[in-house]
Amino acid sequence: MTWTIIVLAVLALVLWGFYVSWRASRLDRLHNRTEASRTALDLALVRRASAAAELASSGLLDPASSLLLADAVRRARQAEAAERDLAESDLTRALRATLGTPEFRAELRAEDGGDAAPEVTAGRGAAETASADGPDGDPDAATELLDEVEKAANQVFIARKFYNDVAGRTLDARRRPLARVLHLSGSARQPEFFEMDDELTDGD
Amino acid sequence: MRIGIACPYSWDVPGGVQQHIRDLAEALIELGHDVSVIAPADEDRPLPPYVVPTGRAMPVPYNGSVARLSFGPLSTRRVRRWLRDGAFDVLHVHEPTVPSLPLLACWVASGPIVATVHTAMPRSRVLLATQPVLRTALEKIVGRIAVSEAARSTFVEHLGGDAVLIPNGVATRRYRHAEPLDGWPGKGGAIGFLGRMDEPRKGLAILLRAFEVLAPARPGLRLLVAGTGDADEHRGRLPEELRDRAVFLGELSEEDKVRLLHSVDVFCSPNTGGESFGIVTAEAMAAGLPIVASDIPAFRDVLRNGQAGELFATGDSDDLARVTARLLDDPARRAQLSVAALDAVAGYDWGIVAQSVLSVYETVVLGRSAVSLAQ
Numbered sequence: 150m151t152w153t154i155i156v157l158a159v160l161a162l163v164l165w166g167f168y169v170s171w172r173a174s175r176l177d178r179l180h181n182r183t184e185a186s187r188t189a190l191d192l193a194l195v196r197r198a199s200a201a202a203e204l205a206s207s208g209l210l211d212p213a214s215s216l217l218l219a220d221a222v223r224r225a226r227q228a229e230a231a232e233r234d235l236a237e238s239d240l241t242r243a244l245r246a247t248l249g250t251p252e253f254r255a256e257l258r259a260e261d262g263g264d265a266a267p268e269v270t271a272g273r274g275a276a277e278t279a280s281a282d283g284p285d286g287d288p289d290a291a292t293e294l295l296d297e298v299e300k301a302a303n304q305v306f307i308a309r310k311f312y313n314d315v316a317g318r319t320l321d322a323r324r325r326p327l328a329r330v331l332h333l334s335g336s337a338r339q340p341e342f343f344e345m346d347d348e349l350t351d352g353d
Numbered sequence: 354m355r356i357g358i359a360c361p362y363s364w365d366v367p368g369g370v371q372q373h374i375r376d377l378a379e380a381l382i383e384l385g386h387d388v389s390v391i392a393p394a395d396e397d398r399p400l401p402p403y404v405v406p407t408g409r410a411m412p413v414p415y416n417g418s419v420a421r422l423s424f425g426p427l428s429t430r431r432v433r434r435w436l437r438d439g440a441f442d443v444l445h446v447h448e449p450t451v452p453s454l455p456l457l458a459c460w461v462a463s464g465p466i467v468a469t470v471h472t473a474m475p476r477s478r479v480l481l482a483t484q485p486v487l488r489t490a491l492e493k494i495v496g497r498i499a500v501s502e503a504a505r506s507t508f509v510e511h512l513g514g515d516a517v518l519i520p521n522g523v524a525t526r527r528y529r530h531a532e533p534l535d536g537w538p539g540k541g542g543a544i545g546f547l548g549r550m551d552e553p554r555k556g557l558a559i560l561l562r563a564f565e566v567l568a569p570a571r572p573g574l575r576l577l578v579a580g581t582g583d584a585d586e587h588r589g590r591l592p593e594e595l596r597d598r599a600v601f602l603g604e605l606s607e608e609d610k611v612r613l614l615h616s617v618d619v620f621c622s623p624n625t626g627g628e629s630f631g632i633v634t635a636e637a638m639a640a641g642l643p644i645v646a647s648d649i650p651a652f653r654d655v656l657r658n659g660q661a662g663e664l665f666a667t668g669d670s671d672d673l674a675r676v677t678a679r680l681l682d683d684p685a686r687r688a689q690l691s692v693a694a695l696d697a698v699a700g701y702d703w704g705i706v707a708q709s710v711l712s713v714y715e716t717v718v719l720g721r722s723a724v725s726l727a728q
Contacts, residue, residue, distance in 0.1 A: 206485065206486070208485075208486060210486075211424060211425060211426065211428075211429045211457055211460065212452070212456050212457065212459075212460050212486040212487055212489075212490050213422070213423075213424030213425070213428070213452035213453055213454075213456045213457050214424045214425055214452065215452075215486045215487075216450075216452035216456065216486070216487055217413055217415055217422075217424060217452045220415055220416060220452075221414060221415075224414075224417075239414035242413060242414050243413060243414060243415075246411050246413045246424075246425075247424070247425060250425055250426075250427070253425060253426055
């Protein structure tokens with residue numbers, strides 16, 4: 150009788166041990182995934198910044214828009230870790246302000262069609278027609294650059310969603326009583342949500 | 354002369370550059386010239402007849418804060434149309450390194466272009482000035498004006514080419530006479546301050562400390578402060594028994610600002626730096642107020658090295674208290690400084706400033722055809 154109890158107790162202990170180690174490795178996996186998602190997010194942000202920088206120096210935009218973008222890119226790149234979210238949000242706002250307007254789209258389409266600024270016609274001859282208004286390169290290159298920025302911005306949106314999702318699950322797992330009592334997360338750093346404005350198309 | 358002026362900041366928002374442009378435009382019109390100002394502004398709001406609005410400016414993050422600027426294809430088209438319709442003899446852009454209408458105007462125009470730089474450029478913008486798009490636009494500028502020595506040196510160092518120094522004008526007539534606010538200045542004397550309360554470099558904290566030193570020995574002395582910021586926070590910094598003697602007003606209308614200047618015996622400008630000209634100080638001078646100002650280059654210039662107003666060691670509240678006490682006790686000295694201040698500020702009157710700007714226009718139009726759209 151006593152033997153049965155001892156055997157059962159040992160068995161329970163072993164099972165519990167397996168369970169704890171499974172929980173610990175799951176938490177470890179979550180931390181790893183959080184880390185990987187964070188790296189992906191950082192990469193996406195860097196790609197977005199370089200695409201925006203390229204656009205700013207492309208001559209496709211008017212100089213005021215270029216300058217705004219270049220300023221926002223520079224700030225995002227130089228931001229300290231604590232201010233990164235604000236600087237990246239500012240870059241989003243700068244992108245939205247310069248590229249997100251319907252006029253910009255219309256203009257770009259007009260450039261693609263070949264002729265720009267149709268209202269510049271009256272009386273002064275065609276020589277005046279919007280030479281400075283358009284891209285220095287060909288329209289295809291312009292569209293390509295713009296697509297790249299949009300793609301990069303979209304990737305930021307997705308990467309951030311993924312990161313915050315896995316960070317949230319990691320935080321939940323860390324908060325469970327067992328994980329807290331047995332300190333299952335070890336020395337792994339507690340993940341933080343990355344909050345930023347990353348909607349490229351929505352006006353505020 | 355037909356003059357086109359491009360303003361970078363929203364006309365609907367009060368600001369130094371906007372006020373400069375308004376005063377310059379009105380002074381030029383008074384001198385008989387044809388002036389048109391293009392500015393970001395709401396079309397639905399009443400505007401002076403010489404302002405051409407480009408629509409409500411979009412708030413965008415720029416240079417560490419949020420600014421209301423006009424940019425993009427629509428604004429570019431409007432600038433283009435304004436230039437074509439205006440057929441100006443000269444184009445005058447303000448703050449061409451700010452991403453807004455003046456930069457766009459530079460970009461699409463050719464011919465006699467004059468640029469005025471108002472603020473000394475911070476390092477961040479100096480770096481941006483290397484942008485090729487910006488350089489191309491700035492290279493078209495033929496006449497350069499800086500409103501201060503500091504602005505001039507950034508012009509010379511980073512944008513290439515020297516600039517003529519033409520300080521801001523003051524609409525002196527507007528400040529000369531006004532009714533004091535009710536109950537001011539009072540028997541025990543009053544000290545005035547105007548400026549943003551929560552911006553440390555405006556130096557309100559220094560003045561409050563000096564007031565703490567002065568007030569106990571002068572039971573009637575009061576302090577009159579006006580400007581945006583958290584008044585309660587600043588009042589809270591004073592010892593409790595002094596709080597009743599410091600009056601904090603919020604942001605004032607132009608008219609009340611002039612009344613405030615006529616409500617105090619001494620005006621204090623305790624700024625610690627970053628001031629390119631000190632327009633508020635000059636306005637107080639135009640009201641004939643004796644000034645106590647910190648010893649920074651901008652104030653030294655306008656106060657003629659202390660002849661038209663007292664200077665105190667920058668940031669030193671004890672020195673400020675000492676200098677102010679001396680002035681409060683010496684009505685003859687105050688009267689003398691009042692006359693000297695009026696005399697010094699007369700040289701900054703817009704009528705005179707506009708003449709200097711005109712001579713720059715006259716120089717750049719020599720041998721050049723009128724402003725046209727760039728090829």
